Structures are given as C-alpha cells and as structure tokens.
Amino acid sequence: MEVKLVINNTNGGKSYSKVLTQGELENFTGKRLGEELDLSFIGLDGYSGRITGGSYMTGTPMRKDIDGIGLKKILSKWGVGNKTGVRRRKSVAGNTISQFTSQINVAITKQGSKNLEEAFPKKKDG
Numbered sequence: 001m002e003v004k005l006v007i008n009n010t011n012g013g014k015s016y017s018k019v020l021t022q023g024e025l026e027n028f029t030g031k032r033l034g035e036e037l038d039l040s041f042i043g044l045d046g047y048s049g050r051i052t053g054g055s056y057m058t059g060t061p062m063r064k065d066i067d068g069i070g071l072k073k074i075l076s077k078w079g080v081g082n083k084t085g086v087r088r089r090k091s092v093a094g095n096t097i098s099q100f101t102s103q104i105n106v107a108i109t110k111q112g113s114k115n116l117e118e119a120f121p122k123k124k125d126g
Helices: 022-028
Strands: 004-010 015-020 037-038 047-055 071-076 088-093 101-110
Touching: 015 022, 047 088
Parallel strands: 004 101
Antiparallel strands: 004 015, 037 047, 047 101, 071 088
C-alpha cells in the first residue's frame, strides 16, 4: 500500500508531498499526532516537524483525542455541515500511525540548511 507524506512549510506557505518507502514508514509507525520528530531519515537534514494529521486507508481522518489505531465510531457535535447542537455518529481513525495509515501530514517546526524546493523538485509534465 502506498503511503503519502505531506509536508507543510509554515514559513513559505507551500506544501510538498512524497511517497514513503517501507523503511521510511517504519520511522513513523507508532508515533502519535502532535509528536515532534527529526526528518533526516527522509533526506531533510536539520529539519524537524510535528505530525499534525493523517488519513486511514479508507480515507477516514485521524483524530488527536482518539487513542489507538484503527477505526472508531464516535458521537460528535463538531464537524463540517453540522448544525449547532446536533450530534452525529462519525467514523474516525485513532491518533497512532500504523501500517494502515495512507497519508501523514507534517508541519515544519525547525528549518534546515537545505531548501525544500531542492529536496522536492517539481515534476515536469511531458
């Protein structure tokens, strides 16, 4: 299964994506939303980032307040399209990254010496 890493550069306002290899994914496995980590294992020496979110393999979003891995059903009154005070049953993924995670979102907290544009060159259509 393909796992995509989306890196949000808070200084430049741009996002960059990368498909993770199995070895790179093992460095994320077991980490929780909100954790800080060094990004040198994906080729970004000197960079560190905070895991801000992600998606389960079904596309279900991860929530920071739900412990564990896998899908959980919750009764929520917050979310897109909810009227004030209306509670709805929703499926959400837990806050721990596993082999079933399909996307991981990371926000840069410490800049390194290498520019992100160099690390993630634009692909030319052709």
